[in-house]
Amino acid sequence: MLNELISNELISNELSESTLLPLSSLSKIAIHPLREKLYNELHNRPFQSIASPAQLTHIAIQHQGKLKQQEHEFISLLCNRFQVSSPAESMPCFYQDFGLFSLRWERHLEYSTYTFIHQAPLTDQPFIKNAIDYVPSNWFDKMPGQVIAAVHLVIESEDIDKAITHKVEQFFDNMSLIASAPVNSQAKVWSSFKLHEDGFGRFLIYQQDLSTAQLGRLVQQLLQLDTYRLMATLGLPLAQEINSELNQLDIQLQQVTTYIALGTDKTDRELLTQVSKIAAKVEDYRSQSTYRFSATNAYYDVALQRMDELKEEEIPGYMTLQEFLMRRITPAVKTCQTAANHLEDISRRVTRASDLLRTRVDMVLQEQNQILLKSMNHRVHVQMRLQQTVEGLSVAAISYYGMQLFETMLTSLPTLGIKYNHELVSGFAVPIVIVCVFVGTRLVHKRLMKGLQ
Incomplete structure (x- = not known):
């Protein structure tokens, strides 16, 4: 029991000493490079x-x-x-x-x-x-x-x-x-x-x-509120300009989807060209407005925070700052959000229309490929028939030249003292030569076809 108490006391002493690290011991530990900057960020731009x-x-x-x-x-x-x-x-x-x-x-x-x-x-x-x-x-x-x-x-x-x-x-x-x-x-x-x-x-x-600190904080909140409400509405003219253009693109895209659904005299190439033009305009508007609309939402959120921090109470006969600004800023911000959502909606619809047109083009290409394959199969069949015909003619030609060589060999036999009936031997040799040539050509043909497989 005494040993356990002594060991527990030693462990508690070691833990207390380890938790009370001297300041110099931090120099031996790796410090995150952004640690000091993150600490100072809390005290950046004080009131x-x-x-x-x-x-x-x-x-x-x-x-x-x-x-x-x-x-x-x-x-x-x-x-x-x-x-x-x-x-x-x-x-x-x-x-x-x-x-x-x-x-x-x-x-x-x-x-x-x-x-x-x-x-x-x-x-x-x-x-x-x-x-x-x-x-x-x-x-x-x-x-x-x-x-x-x-x-x-x-x-x-x-x-x-x-x-x-x-x-x-x-x-x-x-x-x-x-x-x-x-x-x-x-x-x-x-x-x-x-x-x-x-x-x-x-x-x-x-x-x-x-106090001077309270007054400084109030002044900063008011000045920031005035700045942020202007920065929040900076995207309103752009949203108004884009909205009118998006309405025109919406009508054009609706016409294209109607052409795709019902089928018209317009070719797929013309429809693809029209969809590509709409997509290019949408991407151009997105590049112009994405940052501005995102900044509008950010400034709006900060402006709302500054309004809450003012802790306003009403003065009889006057609108409060929050009531006035909310009535003016919120519609402007909602207009920007609507334009951004409309832009994203058209972008998604353009993508779907492009997919539909690509599907139609792929189907047309598959049909053309099938027709082409049928034509190629017919040509191959004709070519094979021609090849078989040529093979038959080649057997006859080779057999003819074979008989000529055999006839030459027969003419040399009398000089060796061999007597034979020339017409009889030649007659019997013709079918044998033809059969040998035919069998030989078929073997060569099968070997070549096996190599191609």
Whole structure:
């Protein structure tokens, strides 16, 4: 019993020592090459802490996965101008304080975002002077890419209940507003989701008692939501264009299947040519739209997630951001999904029509092959009859020459002292020579046929 207790204690000590590995022991174990990158991915693009009051300008530039070198040179130009360190070329996210403004830059798969932050009280009414006004204009004009989203955002710290009575419509050029109370009513957000005279959209936030981290998270959610809802609807014009073309292809394909089912004066070659043209157009549309429609679904899913994260509550008299965006974005996304499904449906039907035509062509080819085989069999039969005729003539010819040789041999016998009746011997030799020649030719014929088999 004592020995068992001692052994159990030793085992438990060994296990405890083995579980408490020193940090240096990891250096002796093979480390996955992506381990550190995967750890850092969780902390990539963190929420920016923002103090109130503040003004922000957010611009999303579409680069379609290109312009990486140009973007790095563009940002480095600003950093060199203010004599600050430039970001590494491989960095996907960059933040730098330039004094009157801060810049937060993020590069995504097909677009990049530039967020300019000016943290100071307003000197005038909202949206009169914005964060981008503190950025050197001659640098901003050299921004590479195409603008897909641009919005001004103003943050003010005021009594939430008092802020409701403000005439915020005047800050949005008296446009219809959408508003809600996110973060469990600790803030109030207004927007028109329309472009104003300066080409920017607008967000106005009144907040109370939000920490800098909460406010930064709210701002990022709103800016991302505005960007993602535009990227999600980017495939709508393409879907509308493709839908009209797909309707025409649908009619053409229906005509082809009707021709196949009922049979017309059109040849299979003409039908195959028409189906091939439809298939080529379908593949062309698929190459144009597959990525765009897949991206639309992805952006839509992220936009829905951002809406849920806002935790909105309704402000009487206004639609919430989620209600407004869902009514506008969802039909656009459904249109893209319908176009993608229609495209796949036509592609499958084209494949089936091609299979049916190939089956018809194969049947025609089989019938032609059967006719050809019958013709070949007839020719072989005729050839065999001709060969038998030739063989009969060849037996007669060989027998004739054989008798000539035999006659020559007989003429030499008297010189040897042999007497015989020439006519009698010659007469009896004729059938013997013919039989020998016939048997010989048949043996040769059978040997050759056996070799062919």
